[in-house]
Amino acid sequence: MEALLKIDHLHIYYGSIQALKGISLEVTPGEIVCVLGANGAGKSTLLRAISGLLPISKGDILFCAKSLKKTEAYRIVIDGISHVPEGRRVFSTLSVEENLNLGAFNRRGNPQLVSERKDRVYNLFPILKQREKQLAGTLSGGEQQMLAIGRGLMSDPRLLLLDEPSLGLAPILVKQIFRIIKEINEQGVAILLVEQNARKALAIAHRGYVLETGNITISGLSKELQNNKKVQEAYLGGAALRRK
Amino acid sequence: MKLIIEQILNGLTIGSFYSLIALGYSMVYGVMKLINFAHGDLFTFGSYLGYTFLVMGTAYVTSTLGVWGGMAAAMLIAAAGTGILGLIVERIAYRPIYPAGRLPAVVSALGASIFIQNAIMVIWGARPQAYTSDVIPNYMLNIAGLRINLLQIIILLLSFLLMGILYYVVQKTTFGAAIRASALDRETAALMGININLIIFFIFALGPALGGVAGVMVGIYYRKISFVMGWNYGLKAFTATILGGIGNIPGAMIGGLILGVLEMLGSTYISTAYKDVFVFLVLILVLIFRPTGLLGEKVAEKV
Numbered sequence A: 001m002e003a004l005l006k007i008d009h010l011h012i013y014y015g016s017i018q019a020l021k022g023i024s025l026e027v028t029p030g031e032i033v034c035v036l037g038a039n040g041a042g043k044s045t046l047l048r049a050i051s052g053l054l055p056i057s058k059g060d061i062l063f064c065a066k067s068l069k070k071t072e073a074y075r076i077v078i079d080g081i082s083h084v085p086e087g088r089r090v091f092s093t094l095s096v097e098e099n100l101n102l103g104a105f106n107r108r109g110n111p112q113l114v115s116e117r118k119d120r121v122y123n124l125f126p127i128l129k130q131r132e133k134q135l136a137g138t139l140s141g142g143e144q145q146m147l148a149i150g151r152g153l154m155s156d157p158r159l160l161l162l163d164e165p166s167l168g169l170a171p172i173l174v175k176q177i178f179r180i181i182k183e184i185n186e187q188g189v190a191i192l193l194v195e196q197n198a199r200k201a202l203a204i205a206h207r208g209y210v211l212e213t214g215n216i217t218i219s220g221l222s223k224e225l226q227n228n229k230k231v232q233e234a235y236l237g238g239a240a241l242r243r244k
Numbered sequence B: 001m002k003l004i005i006e007q008i009l010n011g012l013t014i015g016s017f018y019s020l021i022a023l024g025y026s027m028v029y030g031v032m033k034l035i036n037f038a039h040g041d042l043f044t045f046g047s048y049l050g051y052t053f054l055v056m057g058t059a060y061v062t063s064t065l066g067v068w069g070g071m072a073a074a075m076l077i078a079a080a081g082t083g084i085l086g087l088i089v090e091r092i093a094y095r096p097i098y099p100a101g102r103l104p105a106v107v108s109a110l111g112a113s114i115f116i117q118n119a120i121m122v123i124w125g126a127r128p129q130a131y132t133s134d135v136i137p138n139y140m141l142n143i144a145g146l147r148i149n150l151l152q153i154i155i156l157l158l159s160f161l162l163m164g165i166l167y168y169v170v171q172k173t174t175f176g177a178a179i180r181a182s183a184l185d186r187e188t189a190a191l192m193g194i195n196i197n198l199i200i201f202f203i204f205a206l207g208p209a210l211g212g213v214a215g216v217m218v219g220i221y222y223r224k225i226s227f228v229m230g231w232n233y234g235l236k237a238f239t240a241t242i243l244g245g246i247g248n249i250p251g252a253m254i255g256g257l258i259l260g261v262l263e264m265l266g267s268t269y270i271s272t273a274y275k276d277v278f279v280f281l282v283l284i285l286v287l288i289f290r291p292t293g294l295l296g297e298k299v300a301e302k303v
């Protein structure tokens, strides 16, 4: 199938520090693709480059076969890529509802449509409906993550970028978040998922990539990664367990 | 009792000038984290634009539109002209140096202020000018034994109306939420599809436009205007901004009104000579006991 997102030998620098060293990657429609990697590997850098927050030094990012190299971040959302950033970044002094409304900022002229999309988000996360008028900063960590994902869905994206959605959540919430990610995907949204929780990520992803200090070192179907010795040792805690 | 009501009314009137100007400081600071020191001079520019339109074109304007119509037209023209100048200042003085950080922007803001002030002096002269009485409506009302100038009531109502509209837009609409979101976290705002340039355009046009309207109001209310008045009004309005909580829009409105009333009461019951001392004393007390201002939530960031 034609790729929805195609990353072609992408180089990203922060000043003189090179964070991504010519990586290539693809997401096809309907897929969940996960990116695994240690702290500082460049996972967030990759997502930030896709959503237009970082300038591309070399290489290209194609979305629906169109280069995003010269597209500004706010345009990329309108084109159909939604980025749920690391650390949730909800607008803390705005209400839950205002946060959601902003997710569909470009459609603010069509309240009917915005309200339909909000209902869809409330269906996925009923707790947000109860918290509608509350300030986002007063939500619990798990609720803020749900809000961040819900807000990301408000633009009705074709591709959803999720940066460590399970970070800092209690195990029961982690389980719930992963279930919902799968549900969102089943509704037809392709997902590029960055995760520290490799076990859970590989369990729902179709394919995965391993990123190490700016290079992709391993890639393949989730099953292949789960069975890969190096992945087991480095990311699935297999070796650590055995050593004990 | 009569005196105190009159003084409170006068205080609210001056206070509404401060509020209208303070809104510009606060909106710009909220989104850009930049104190637009040229803002006081934009206010002066608005006042002079209104003066030119009304006084220079007096025979024509007042005879076709009447005194009230002339006043309204002068405010519209001052708002438009000052709004455009605000955008030009952003383009020339601030935009090129955003990447350099905040301190250079402060210096550039001061430069813009001096430049505009001097340009006004060159265009309109160094001597103070006056809005002449033939362009100013003059109807006295008699309300419960108080003689009140209708003009003052209109100025107050108009200020409240403008502030009410702005409050509604900023606090109740999605566009307003986008302004507040851009002030909190510009990067994440971009991820929502918010074009920051649209927000910058809005705040740098609307803030000065409100200041321009205040400029015409001051001209009509006090008659005398001078090219340096932006300094004094700017300082008071900036104080009002801090008092209400910088970056907080309802705070700027309330801060201005409180400051105006304090100033009037202070000069009536304490001393005219010390009215500014009184005002700044209150500011210092607020900053000691509530450093974020009356309505501010966040601790102010380092400049």
Ligand SMILES: Nc1ncnc2c1ncn2[C@@H]1O[C@H](COP(=O)(O)OP(=O)(O)OP(=O)(O)O)[C@@H](O)[C@H]1O
Binding pocket: A014, A017, A019, A037, A038, A039, A040, A041, A042, A043, A044, A045, A046, A086
């Ligand atoms: N703004 C920045 N300026 C300079 N270097 C940066 C910046 N942001 C990230 N880096 C560097 O780029 C590299 C990749 O960072 P990135 O945030 O993409 O890692 P990550 O894989 O998301 O890590 P984590 O799992 O901790 O979130 C790191 O070495 C980091 O120090």
Ligand SMILES: [Mg+2]
Binding pocket: A043, A044, A045, A086, A163
């Ligand atoms: Mg990261």
